[in-house]
Amino acid sequence: MGFLDKIKGKVKDAMQGEAVPPPPQQAAHAHEHHHDHDHDHHDHADHEEAGSDEAFDTAGFDPLSDEEEFYNAVLHMESEGQFGGTDESRAEIMARWGIRDRSHWHTVKESCYSVLAQRFGGNEVGQREMNWRMGQMQQHQMQQQQKMAAGGGFEPVEGVSLEAWAAMNASIVSGANTEDLLKGARIDQARWDRICAEWNARMARDTTFAVATVYGNAFQAASTGKFGEYAREAAAARAANRDLAMPPPMEYERYYEILQEQAYAAKQGKDPVQALKDCGLTIVDWTDLGSYFGYFFHRDGVRNWSQYEAIHKRVEAKYEAKYPGVKVDLDIQF
Amino acid sequence: MSALARWDAFLAQIEGRHREVLAAGEAEGRAFIASVAAGGDVTPLSHMLMGVEARLQALESNIIDTWHAKVDDAIDAEGLGIPARDAAFAKGQALQDRLDDEREELSPRLHAELAQLRFQHALTAAARARYCSNCGTAGPRPLTFRALELRCPSCQALGLFDPGELMRSVAAVGTHALAQVAATAEWRVMRAADRRARRLRPPAPLEAIMDSERSQIAYWRRYLAVRAGLEPELARDPGLEIRSRMEQWYVSHAEYEQEWVRAGRPRTLV
Numbered sequence: 001m002g003f004l005d006k007i008k009g010k011v012k013d014a015m016q017g018e019a020v021p022p023p024p025q026q027a028a029h030a031h032e033h034h035h036d037h038d039h040d041h042h043d044h045a046d047h048e049e050a051g052s053d054e055a056f057d058t059a060g061f062d063p064l065s066d067e068e069e070f071y072n073a074v075l076h077m078e079s080e081g082q083f084g085g086t087d088e089s090r091a092e093i094m095a096r097w098g099i100r101d102r103s104h105w106h107t108v109k110e111s112c113y114s115v116l117a118q119r120f121g122g123n124e125v126g127q128r129e130m131n132w133r134m135g136q137m138q139q140h141q142m143q144q145q146q147k148m149a150a151g152g153g154f155e156p157v158e159g160v161s162l163e164a165w166a167a168m169n170a171s172i173v174s175g176a177n178t179e180d181l182l183k184g185a186r187i188d189q190a191r192w193d194r195i196c197a198e199w200n201a202r203m204a205r206d207t208t209f210a211v212a213t214v215y216g217n218a219f220q221a222a223s224t225g226k227f228g229e230y231a232r233e234a235a236a237a238r239a240a241n242r243d244l245a246m247p248p249p250m251e252y253e254r255y256y257e258i259l260q261e262q263a264y265a266a267k268q269g270k271d272p273v274q275a276l277k278d279c280g281l282t283i284v285d286w287t288d289l290g291s292y293f294g295y296f297f298h299r300d301g302v303r304n305w306s307q308y309e310a311i312h313k314r315v316e317a318k319y320e321a322k323y324p325g326v327k328v329d330l331d332i333q334f
Numbered sequence: 335m336s337a338l339a340r341w342d343a344f345l346a347q348i349e350g351r352h353r354e355v356l357a358a359g360e361a362e363g364r365a366f367i368a369s370v371a372a373g374g375d376v377t378p379l380s381h382m383l384m385g386v387e388a389r390l391q392a393l394e395s396n397i398i399d400t401w402h403a404k405v406d407d408a409i410d411a412e413g414l415g416i417p418a419r420d421a422a423f424a425k426g427q428a429l430q431d432r433l434d435d436e437r438e439e440l441s442p443r444l445h446a447e448l449a450q451l452r453f454q455h456a457l458t459a460a461a462r463a464r465y466c467s468n469c470g471t472a473g474p475r476p477l478t479f480r481a482l483e484l485r486c487p488s489c490q491a492l493g494l495f496d497p498g499e500l501m502r503s504v505a506a507v508g509t510h511a512l513a514q515v516a517a518t519a520e521w522r523v524m525r526a527a528d529r530r531a532r533r534l535r536p537p538a539p540l541e542a543i544m545d546s547e548r549s550q551i552a553y554w555r556r557y558l559a560v561r562a563g564l565e566p567e568l569a570r571d572p573g574l575e576i577r578s579r580m581e582q583w584y585v586s587h588a589e590y591e592q593e594w595v596r597a598g599r600p601r602t603l604v
Contacts, residue, residue, distance in 0.1 A: 082586040190494055193480035201567040205575060207582035269385020271377070329393055332347045334340055334404045 056111045059104070060097040063112040064119060070112050071132045073097065077105055083136070127303035134298055135241035141213060148210040157198040158191055162211065165199050166218035174224055174284055223288055231288035234295040243299055248292070253311045255293050258286075260319040267326050337408035341422050344400065345429050352393050352433050356440060359386030363444040371451035373500055376507055379448065383441050390437040397430045431529060435522060442514035449508025456501040467493045479505035479564055505564045513561035520556045524549040537592040540600075547580075547588065547602055554579050555604075576604045 061070050073093045076085030085093075099105045116125045148154060154162055168185065172178050182192050203211045220231040233246045248255075258279050265275035276286050301308055320327075335343070359382070366379050401423060409419045463472040464484075468491035476482060481496045514521070527549040531542045554576045562568035568575050584601065588594045 081590050188483070188494055189481035189496055190483045197480065197565060197567050201565065205578035207579060266381075266384040267388040269382045271381050272384075327392075328389060329351055329396070332344065332351060332393075332396065334344045334400045334408075 055107060056114070057104070057107050058111045058115065059099050059108040061108065061112050063115040067116065067128070068132055069097075070116075071129050074109060074129070075133070075136075077109070083140070123303050123305065127300070130302050131241065131299065134238075138238060138241055141210070144208040144210040145214060148206065148208070153202060153206065153211060154214065157195045160187070160195045162199060162214055163218040163221075165195060166215045167222035170219045170222040170224075170284075174282075220288060220291060223284055225282060225284035225288050227285050227288035227292065230292040234292045237299075238295050244292075244296060246292075248296060249289070252293065252296070252308070253315060255289060256311060256315045257319075258289075260315055264319055264323045264326060268323070337405065337412050338414065338418065338422055340408070341405050341426070344405075345397065345426060348393050348397055349429060349433070352390055352436070355386060355389050355393070356436060359383065359390075360440060360444065362386075363440075364447070367444065367448045367451060371448070372455045373452075373503075376448065376503070379444065380441075383444070387437055387441070390433070390440075394430050394433045394437070397426045401426055431525075435525060439515075439518060442511040442518075445507055445511035446515040449504050449512055452500060452507065453504045456498065456504055459498060459500065464495060466491060509561060509564045512564070513557045516560040517553055517556040520549070520553040524553040540593040540597050543588060543591050543594050544600070544602070547583070550580060550583065551576060551602055551604055573604045580604070 061073075063070050075083070076089045076093055079085060093099070094105070097108070099108055113125065116128075120128065156162075157165070160168075168181060171181055182189065187195070199211075199215075203215065206212065217235050220228065220235060223231060225231075227249055230246060230249055233244060237244050258276070258281070261275045261279060262272045265272045273283060276283065281289070297308070362382060363379060366382065370376055370379075405422070405426075406419070409422060460475045460477065462475065464475045465472055466486035466489060468486060469489035471486055471488035473484075473487060475497075476484065476495065478495070478497050479501055481494060483492055484495045485492055524546075527542075527546045531538050531546045534542055555572070558568050558572060558575050562572070584599075588599070594600070
């Protein structure tokens with residue numbers, strides 16, 4: 001498993017299934033090409049990278065002022081698929097930035113990363129690229145929500161908006177008496193059942209996750225759990241594509257330990273909710289913590305990967321020792 | 335023993351252990367189901383299944399992990415040639431696919447059984463008459479899994495009918511499971527078509543992409559038809575339900591298949 005696969009895996013773990021953008025492909029690469037160039041990046045005519053035969057050439061890019069344009073070019077030139085490039089977008093980028101061919105692109109890419117790495121440091125460049133991509137994903141998600149809204153997907157069901165439905169569900173999950181809650185809202189059980197069925201049906205039809213995203217944000221906005229403020233801060237930071245303004249409510253290592261407690265409970269067929277309770281947490285607490293740390297890791301995981309990797313290894317070893325009988329079937333060998 | 339013989343023996347051990355673990359998990363699950371058929375907390379079944387599935391999954395991933403760690407090199411070292419190597423790999427992959435399907439089918443099967451048993455118990459209660467809260471007139475109890483507003487045929491008063499916790503739990507436990515079990519054949523065809531298309535060297539031929547599309551539509555058609563029995567909303571516009579579930583595949587997958595685009599994005603009409 002490569003470095004970036006690991007990052008992707010760990011981010012995925014931390015996000016617990018949340019949609020994750022493709023990681024920057026060049027985080028490690030940029031670091032590798034971080035040399036002590038003492039030059040202005042415009043002055044590159046005869047520059048050659050240390051240990052490389054390739055010429056230094058940023059083509060039409062001024063990487064420090066065109067940083068986002070450069071990340072956009074990398075995304076399109078280096079990846080396919082829904083969030084990647086097409087033959088048309090690649091041709092447009094090559095024409096706009098004066099890139100002659102694939103070979104020239106590779107030189108330009110390495111040169112731009114080199115300039116950025118000199119300015120920010122290799123890991124920091126990887127993190128900045130990740131943040132930029134997160135912003136792109138956020139914009140895409142906002143567009144999906146606008147599209148859904150325009151199509152009537154957020155119209156209230158029998159007078160109950162998605163936000164109100166989410167808030168009521170948040171209260172129920174937090175332990176409120178459903179009957180009392182419905183009475184307070186003047187909704188009878190039959191109407192409530194129809195409302196739930198309709199919102200659930202809309203959510204199931206919506207494979208863009210626009211409904212689920214709005215629901216999730218509203219659910220957490222209504223959270224009265226002890227980490228509710230952290231979840232709301234994460235949602236606000238994600239929407240603005242900015243860093244978190246609140247420091248973590250616990251050490252990342254402790255959060256990763258709780259993840260392991262749950263994973264080992266599941267592997268042993270035990271109740272993961274009980275595992276949470278044993279850690280002094282409710283499901284609402286855990287959901288809120290997951291929102292916070294998922295985003296926290298996105299904003300810092302590439303920058304400080306070596307520290308996180310050390311934490312992951314240390315905690316995983318600790319839990320392997322704590323639950324020695326969980327790995328079975330070791331007798332089957334080739 | 336040659337590498338190929340050792341590989342065969344290894345696969346047989348994996349398959350045998352997988353079968354044992356799955357059978358033991360299924361038996362344990364059935365014993366639990368019997369204890370909660372007439373009511374009670376069902377979540378321990380999910381917890382138990384998580385443990386069983388984790389072990390089964392570890393056995394499955396051990397196949398390709400072991401191939402990469404040891405078997406590939408061992409076959410290469412014996413100079414058996416690429417066709418023998420490819421055939422051995424395909425054998426392992428086919429086994430992993432089959433075991434993967436068998437594991438995935440376990441949970442829906444058990445939850446569907448539990449839902450059916452609960453339904454039988456709930457029907458006993460449902461056989462009793464329902465009385466209008468306004469005039470006291472007796473009337474038949476509707477077969478429903480959620481609360482309904484019903485008008486009394488005698489006094490026309492609107493009353494609330496709640497099917498009770500047991501009947502509600504049939505839907506909670508069985509909505510997905512019953513539909514999934516009913517669509518098992520289509521689901522298997524869909525998974526096989528998807529694996530075939532994904533494992534082809536790009537660009538995937540149009541026929542493989544369309545096979546994958548058709549098999550997904552067939553699965554959703556069957557799955558949603560059964561699920562609509564418990565969730566009537568799904569029966570309002572079955573075509574819309576299928577199209578909406580397929581949309582993401584068209585947007586995020588088919589759209590990036592060269593042959594699909596070249597052929598003019600030939601979506602099957604639903």
